[in-house]
Amino acid sequence: MAAGPMVKAEAVYKSFGRLEVLRGIDLEVAPREVMCVIGPSGSGKSTFLRCINHLEKIDAGRLYVDGELVGYTQRGDRLYELPDREVCRKRSEIGMVFQRFNLFPHMTALENVIEAPLHVKGEGRSAAAERGRKLLERVGLAEKMDAYPNQLSGGQQQRVAIARALAMQPKLMLFDEPTSALDPELVGEVLDVMRGLAADGMTMIVVTHEMGFAREAGDTLVFMDGGVIVEAGKPRDVLANPSHERTRLFLSKVL
Amino acid sequence: MTEIASGPSSSQGGRRPEAIKAVPVRHRWRWVSAALVLLFAFGAIYTVATAPLLRWQTFSEYLFQGLIFDGIRLTLVLTVAAMVIGIVLGIVLAVMRLSPNPVMSALAWFYIWFFRGTPVLVQIFFWFNLAIILPYVGVGGFRVSTNLLITAVMAAIFGLGFNEAAYMAEIVRAGIISVEHGQTEAAQALGMTRLQVMRRIVLPQAMRVIIPPTGNETISMLKTTSLAFVASVPELFTRADQIGNFNFRYVELLFVASFWYLLMTSVLTVGQYYLERYFARGAARELPPTPFQRFRRLLFTYRMPLPAAEPAVPVTSEHR
Ligand SMILES: Nc1ncnc2c1ncn2[C@@H]1O[C@H](COP(=O)(O)OP(=O)(O)OP(=O)(O)O)[C@@H](O)[C@H]1O
Numbered sequence: 001m002a003a004g005p006m007v008k009a010e011a012v013y014k015s016f017g018r019l020e021v022l023r024g025i026d027l028e029v030a031p032r033e034v035m036c037v038i039g040p041s042g043s044g045k046s047t048f049l050r051c052i053n054h055l056e057k058i059d060a061g062r063l064y065v066d067g068e069l070v071g072y073t074q075r076g077d078r079l080y081e082l083p084d085r086e087v088c089r090k091r092s093e094i095g096m097v098f099q100r101f102n103l104f105p106h107m108t109a110l111e112n113v114i115e116a117p118l119h120v121k122g123e124g125r126s127a128a129a130e131r132g133r134k135l136l137e138r139v140g141l142a143e144k145m146d147a148y149p150n151q152l153s154g155g156q157q158q159r160v161a162i163a164r165a166l167a168m169q170p171k172l173m174l175f176d177e178p179t180s181a182l183d184p185e186l187v188g189e190v191l192d193v194m195r196g197l198a199a200d201g202m203t204m205i206v207v208t209h210e211m212g213f214a215r216e217a218g219d220t221l222v223f224m225d226g227g228v229i230v231e232a233g234k235p236r237d238v239l240a241n242p243s244h245e246r247t248r249l250f251l252s253k254v255l
Numbered sequence: 256m257t258e259i260a261s262g263p264s265s266s267q268g269g270r271r272p273e274a275i276k277a278v279p280v281r282h283r284w285r286w287v288s289a290a291l292v293l294l295f296a297f298g299a300i301y302t303v304a305t306a307p308l309l310r311w312q313t314f315s316e317y318l319f320q321g322l323i324f325d326g327i328r329l330t331l332v333l334t335v336a337a338m339v340i341g342i343v344l345g346i347v348l349a350v351m352r353l354s355p356n357p358v359m360s361a362l363a364w365f366y367i368w369f370f371r372g373t374p375v376l377v378q379i380f381f382w383f384n385l386a387i388i389l390p391y392v393g394v395g396g397f398r399v400s401t402n403l404l405i406t407a408v409m410a411a412i413f414g415l416g417f418n419e420a421a422y423m424a425e426i427v428r429a430g431i432i433s434v435e436h437g438q439t440e441a442a443q444a445l446g447m448t449r450l451q452v453m454r455r456i457v458l459p460q461a462m463r464v465i466i467p468p469t470g471n472e473t474i475s476m477l478k479t480t481s482l483a484f485v486a487s488v489p490e491l492f493t494r495a496d497q498i499g500n501f502n503f504r505y506v507e508l509l510f511v512a513s514f515w516y517l518l519m520t521s522v523l524t525v526g527q528y529y530l531e532r533y534f535a536r537g538a539a540r541e542l543p544p545t546p547f548q549r550f551r552r553l554l555f556t557y558r559m560p561l562p563a564a565e566p567a568v569p570v571t572s573e574h575r
């Protein structure tokens with residue numbers, strides 16, 4: 001599956017009750033690609049990310065990760081829901097980073113990082129801890145291994161959260177506004193880690209309002225509004241001369 | 256525009272001002288009311304303690320008596336067994352109640368409704384007298400006499416434990432709900448199963464909310480075991496009652512029982528404190544000090560001199 005896209009969405013629809021949040025999303029993310037997603041609040045960015053690792057079920061359309069349907073298998077022209085165990089296994093191959101970090105507060109930084117390798121992958125404790133330490137070093141937190149989340153700054157917490165996701169050696173990383181809850185002076189340290197990841201060839205979908213990051217680290221920039229993709233292209237092009245009025249309007253507000 | 260005081264402020268360059276020593280406000284009525292209440296309390300205790308027909312000697316004679324100790328042991332067994340049933344079944348019920356499966360949720364609701372809605376005393380009696388309507392229980396060819404299976408002690412444990420489970424279920428459910436949904440989401444995103452999320456992520460955090468009321472439940476259970484009296488289970492209260500009826504020193508034996516109940520609940524209170532402290536890790540930046548640590552700190556700070564400009568003992572360059 002070397003050549004196929006890492007993520008492929010075909011006319012993805014999703015509603016919450018009567019509210020249609022995604023109204024036909026089509027997109028492809030190639031391996032090693034960094035796709036940034038921008039758009040006004042409520043446009044369905046988070047919902048789309050959550051559909052990719054099946055935290056939400058889509059109502060219509062097809063969503064593939066690494067060539068396989070998300071949440072279903074297809075035999076003939078029939079879809080069969082995957083059993084929970086399979087859903088979990090597939091989720092474990094996709095890392096997710098949240099706006100509010102969502103670290104486990106009753107565990108130290110290192111315990112947070114090795115939790116899933118130990119209990120989902122079934123790795124040995126010493127091997128997992130060894131790798132966990134390396135990861136925390138990589139995100140610049142060698143000194144904070146034994147700190148509890150509430151003893152860390154927001155930026156440090158988010159870096160632990162990134163290390164926690166990386167510990168599962170994901171083939172795809174989803175970031176949902178990873179810097180939006182941070183004080184301005186802490187944004188940089190998190191973006192640096194993400195830039196490093198991008199440079200190492202991680203496939204990433206990043207919902208963000210950091211246009212600087214999108215411009216430098218992003219391969220593609222997608223603008224979503226009202227549950228559809230209004231515009232997609234090279235970040236520089238989209239940012240410099242958006243071809244849609246809605247994009248222009250949005251950018252004029254955030255830039 | 257407000258002017259910022261020009262020049263270096265006096266506290267920066269100059270000396271630290273003298274520590275404030277003020278005459279405290281006098282709370283005269285506080286003292287008077289406290290004295291009155293104290294007087295009243297002592298009066299009441301004194302009256303009972305020196306009641307003309309009360310024999311303290313009997314109290315001390317029976318305080319460490321073997322039968323009483325047997326009773327204590329059984330009280331503890333009942334408490335532990337009933338609480339284990341209550342907690343384990345309570346967790347199961349709470350998880351069922353929050354399950355997306357409507358049958359599970361309805362069953363749990365029904366259980367809680369039923370066992371919380373009938374008196375424990377009635378439930379203990381029910382188990383104790385089950386044999387009247389159901390002399391044998393069994394599956395297929397295997398049958399046992401109900402009386403053999405449900406002894407008096409078992410009847411008490413079932414009655415107390417199943418009733419407790421209904422209360423524990425609500426306590427556990429409140430704890431589970433108190434854990435932020437983002438925790439579940441993050442755990443699921445890592446690939447954890449529903450059961451793993453519950454066991455590894457949600458329940459440990461729910462503990463902080465669950466422990467205090469569970470401590471209260473345990474303390475309450477310790478005393479409620481005395482209801483086993485109705486099934487003639489020879490626990491602490493039953494023993495005291497029997498001895499008191501036998502030697503006509505009933506009140507003294509009530510005092511003996513009360514002494515041991517008080518001692519045991521006190522021990523549990525201390526245990527609860529340390530358990531809460533353990534589960535607070537990660538919730539507070541620093542763990543609250545244990546009473547022992549607090550006591551030491553109190554001594555230490557009282558001996559400490561006010562922050563002095565110079566160390567009290569002149570530092571000599573002993574080691575060059
Ligand atoms: N679980 C849910 N139940 C009902 N409505 C939901 C749910 N999740 C999201 N929504 C609604 O779906 C819409 C899109 O939400 P979503 O979180 O995807 O937007 P977003 O683009 O991420 O916005 P933001 O920039 O504010 O994070 C919103 O109107 C939101 O209220």
Ligand SMILES: [Mg+2]
Binds near residue numbers: 046047176
């Ligand atoms: Mg969002």
